[in-house]
Amino acid sequence: MYSDIIRFIRELYGTNGFIPLHEPRFIGNEKKYLNECIDSSYVSSVGKFVDLFEQKIAGYTGARNAVVCVNGTAALHMALMLCGVKQGDEVLTQPLTFIATANAISYTGAQLVFLDVDLDTMGLSPVSVRQFLEEYGDLRNDGFCYNKKTGRRISACIPMHTFGHPVKIEELVKVCNKYNIPVVEDAAESLGSTYKGKHTGTFGKMGILSFNGNKIITTGGGGMILTNDEELGRRAKHLTTQAKIPHPWEYAHDYIGYNYRMPNINAALGLAQLEDIEVFLNSKREVANKYRNFFNSISVEFVSEPEHAFSNYWLNCIILSDKTERDKFLELSNKNKVTTRPAWRLMNELKMFKNFQAFNLINSTALSDRLANIPSSVRI
Numbered sequence: 001m002y003s004d005i006i007r008f009i010r011e012l013y014g015t016n017g018f019i020p021l022h023e024p025r026f027i028g029n030e031k032k033y034l035n036e037c038i039d040s041s042y043v044s045s046v047g048k049f050v051d052l053f054e055q056k057i058a059g060y061t062g063a064r065n066a067v068v069c070v071n072g073t074a075a076l077h078m079a080l081m082l083c084g085v086k087q088g089d090e091v092l093t094q095p096l097t098f099i100a101t102a103n104a105i106s107y108t109g110a111q112l113v114f115l116d117v118d119l120d121t122m123g124l125s126p127v128s129v130r131q132f133l134e135e136y137g138d139l140r141n142d143g144f145c146y147n148k149k150t151g152r153r154i155s156a157c158i159p160m161h162t163f164g165h166p167v168k169i170e171e172l173v174k175v176c177n178k179y180n181i182p183v184v185e186d187a188a189e190s191l192g193s194t195y196k197g198k199h200t201g202t203f204g205k206m207g208i209l210s211f212n213g214n215k216i217i218t219t220g221g222g223g224m225i226l227t228n229d230e231e232l233g234r235r236a237k238h239l240t241t242q243a244k245i246p247h248p249w250e251y252a253h254d255y256i257g258y259n260y261r262m263p264n265i266n267a268a269l270g271l272a273q274l275e276d277i278e279v280f281l282n283s284k285r286e287v288a289n290k291y292r293n294f295f296n297s298i299s300v301e302f303v304s305e306p307e308h309a310f311s312n313y314w315l316n317c318i319i320l321s322d323k324t325e326r327d328k329f330l331e332l333s334n335k336n337k338v339t340t341r342p343a344w345r346l347m348n349e350l351k352m353f354k355n356f357q358a359f360n361l362i363n364s365t366a367l368s369d370r371l372a373n374i375p376s377s378v379r380i
């Protein structure tokens with residue numbers, strides 16, 4: 001059966017050669033904008049492409065403010081700081097995520113609290129968050145929520161839209177609002193995905209995107225902070241650009257800022273990529289449909305977009321019967337130069353994070369054991 005899957009993937013991508021998991025496509029104005037950038041000499045921290053890219057991402061996602069960052073991890077770190085996450089706080093998140101989520105929380109000095117995901121979305125479950133908060137959440141008179149068991153302040157909740165599939169974001173925001181906990185959406189993988197017609201990354205107090213080379217569009221490396229709060233947007237811009245006080249020639253700064261800017265040359269690439277996002281989304285949905293039909297015909301579970309969601313199908317996923325079977329499939333496909341891989345090792349199992357609180361993680365564990373990502377590049 002696994003050789004049938006490998007054969008199908010080879011036919012889909014029309015090659016007997018190496019098939020990567022996800023590779024970028026440059027089919028539009030990339031070279032034109034990069035040349036413009038070089039010809040203008042504005043390749044670095046200022047230039048028109050930075051402003052344009054921010055405006056276009058804001059327009060596309062419907063976020064009021066979009067602030068570019070050097071990468072998605074830095075964007076997440078900045079978003080957490082702007083939400084007031086401090087040393088010694090706790091941040092709720094899912095263990096089934098890319099390391100960047102856990103790292104960004106750690107940069108603030110906060111502790112992680114791992115709660116389970118839903119099987120259908122593969123992202124943070126509003127039910128596990130509600131159960132946790134009903135048992136441990138203590139909304140005090142100072143307006144903050146504390147963990148009854150540890151006494152620590154719970155200062156943010158980060159759901160991640162796993163492999164591009166939107167989480168139950170409305171319910172998550174509702175539960176967190178009740179306890180006055182800001183939601184920061186890790187939408188690094190889900191640009192173009194919507195929940196009830198609204199873009200992921202625009203439901204929480206803040207959201208972040210990534211434009212790393214393996215994401216649906218790329219700037220080489222880069223990220224974006226999204227927020228509907230003007231003041232937070234203004235502060236994000238200020239703090240990611242060394243907190244310089246605006247002045248025609250004087251150099252003075254009013255905070256310890258960060259050099260989290262995205263260079264103009266990266267923004268130029270991103271702008272060209274964004275112009276083609278509909279082409280990419282259409283192709284990725286076509287790939288997903290073909291996979292779905294095929295896997296249905298051989299009775300292998302394929303992960304489709306959840307209810308109320310439109311998914312960008314960034315990385316397609318199948319669920320095999322158990323870890324042994326999944327590993328057999330990974331072994332055979334990779335040996336045959338068809339790149340497949342498991343979901344990440346759960347964050348609470350890594351030595352840096354193993355001492356943090358972790359609750360019932362039955363779904364996260366099942367997905368970590370049984371899931372395989374299969375090649376998902378745009379077919380052009």
Ligand SMILES: *Cc1c(COP(=O)(O)O)cnc(C)c1O
Pocket residue numbers: 071072073074097098100101160186188189209210211212222223
């Ligand atoms: C890609 C990614 C990020 C950000 O990664 P960068 O490489 O720093 O842009 C953050 N979270 C998740 C879940 C990701 O997949």
